[in-house]
Amino acid sequence: VPKPYSFPFALSVVCLLDQILSRALGGKTGRAVSGWDIGVTTIHLSSSSSKFFSSLEIPTTLPIIECHRDEVRELPPKAEVLAWSEKTGIEMFKYGSHMMGIQGHPEYTQDILFHLIDRLTQRGYIEDWYGDELKAKLEEVEPDKDAWKNLCTSFLKDRL
Numbered sequence: 001v002p003k004p005y006s007f008p009f010a011l012s013v014v015c016l017l018d019q020i021l022s023r024a025l026g027g028k029t030g031r032a033v034s035g036w037d038i039g040v041t042t043i044h045l046s047s048s049s050s051k052f053f054s055s056l057e058i059p060t061t062l063p064i065i066e067c068h069r070d071e072v073r074e075l076p077p078k079a080e081v082l083a084w085s086e087k088t089g090i091e092m093f094k095y096g097s098h099m100m101g102i103q104g105h106p107e108y109t110q111d112i113l114f115h116l117i118d119r120l121t122q123r124g125y126i127e128d129w130y131g132d133e134l135k136a137k138l139e140e141v142e143p144d145k146d147a148w149k150n151l152c153t154s155f156l157k158d159r160l
């Protein structure tokens with residue numbers, strides 16, 4: 001069982017690095033049981049994380065851009081789930097007070113996701129009709145960039 005690391009700084013990682021961090025700390029990752037998660041997904045902050053984020057005054061649900069088919073399946077010992085979604089049980093987790101993993105992409109824009117969808121269809125990972133459907137849905141919902149910026153910045157500056 002890994003011991004909690006002592007960092008002189010905070011570490012926040014997204015997507016693949018989220019999975020790598022989890023595995024490095026003793027968690028389990030793999031292909032997502034529900035398949036690809038592409039688009040804007042609403043994540044739900046866990047009841048235990050509401051205290052963690054209470055000082056930020058952010059909503060208990062947050063839209064975020066997702067583009068993955070792998071996920072954290074089991075948390076490392078002593079890690080805590082901070083958020084989940086309908087497709088992904090561990091959308092965000094923290095390990096101690098200085099490490100946080102986010103499955104989604106708070107840094108992505110719709111243009112970046114449009115480009116990724118095009119690449120996925122061109123390479124045959126997803127069907128053309130599905131890519132078109134995803135792009136149409138992106139016009140309807142946008143992530144709350146300000147809330148994500150506030151959350152990530154506050155964590156990295158050790159304000160939580």
